[in-house]
Amino acid sequence: MTSSYHSPRRADAARATRAAILASARAMFLERGYADVPVSDIAKGARVAIQTVYVSVGSKAAILAALLQPAIGSPILDETLTAVAATNDPGEVIDRTADGTRRANELHWDMLYGLFRHAPAEPAARQVHHDAVTAYLAALRTVVDRLTDLTALAPGLTPERALDLLWFHLGQSAWFTLVGDRGWSFDEAQPWLAGAARHALLDPAPIQRVRRRDGGSPRTG
Template sequence: MTDDVKTRRGYHAPQRTEQAAATRRAVLDAARELFTTRGYAATTVAQLAERAGVAVDTLYAAVGRKPAILRELVETAISGTDDAVPAGQRDYVRAMLAAPTAAAKIDIYASALAAMGPRTAPIFHALRDAAVRDTACAELHAEITGRRAANMRRFAADLRAAGGVRADLTDDDVADIVWAMNSTDYYRLLVHDRGWTPERFGVHLADAWCRMLLA
């Protein structure tokens, strides 16, 4: 291989990477809009491709089929970035683990949920509706639900280790209470249906959990 060929390949590689990332973002942006307005089942792949401004084959190559696209939307909504981020690597989780008291950990988590709500609630609503008719989406919904439950048990154990958790509550009790109240369904009831701001929702969660869970 000549130096000239190597140079051309080195020059074009970053461009291809940037173009692929831009295409992926366009597909996810289109899916986010259509899945949350028209619904998952009512949105066709052709409509997604048209809204994203790409060919159907390009859409498949960039992200995948509809269930894969919905999974990417869920993961990026949770992380708040262009990619999925494992729970232990998220900034707010690291801050919670470093916080010295159970009350501080609760406050950090409640604030994080308030910030996440506007982007996660519409996507999780779309996922729940999609799970009714689509087997792959039902499996994704069950996976995410189970993952949330496991994360809450780790959160409960961390609260217990910090001290101050009510002695009459087991870690499973704590985890189940937090798991129910951190759901996007609860968020939608108060923010979408009752007109609360996300910030008020976060303050409410912190106050409620401290009252319910701590001695």
């Protein structure tokens, strides 16, 4: 009975400890850079023992992964891919992808640009970065698959090359370059990147053949 009574308090305390560790790490990573923050400093900032950091969250790379999880697992991803699947207009597919990637990057901008505009050198952190990029690319591959299904890719453009071009125009580095490095606003960057992506990926013919999901006749537009 006593153990059951106190377990919610222990759970609350554990969550509060984890939150304090992540907040400490986040502030230090952004201020000093991931490589220059030892776990001992994170523990000191969170007012916990070093061992508590490892028990509550894990290694420094695990802390980084936990901080990035809201961006990687953002519901914006599912919203965007659902919208992409629902439209038969190739241009709108690109526009919705630009909107989704813009919102995801903008929402988590300080962490993404602050930590990943330069790939981390530490192997464990590099793996975290690799996993984040892999998830991003998987989402863009779904977009390319939709454009392929709509027979909308430019003549001679393979799906793999289309993925490369979509990453070039709407991947993290595109937003990092225009918004972070060159000072564009997101409102300025989004339509330009979307337009460039449409030009690079889509069939320029005035009549786009679009297969309807129900197998009906193609439409023009």
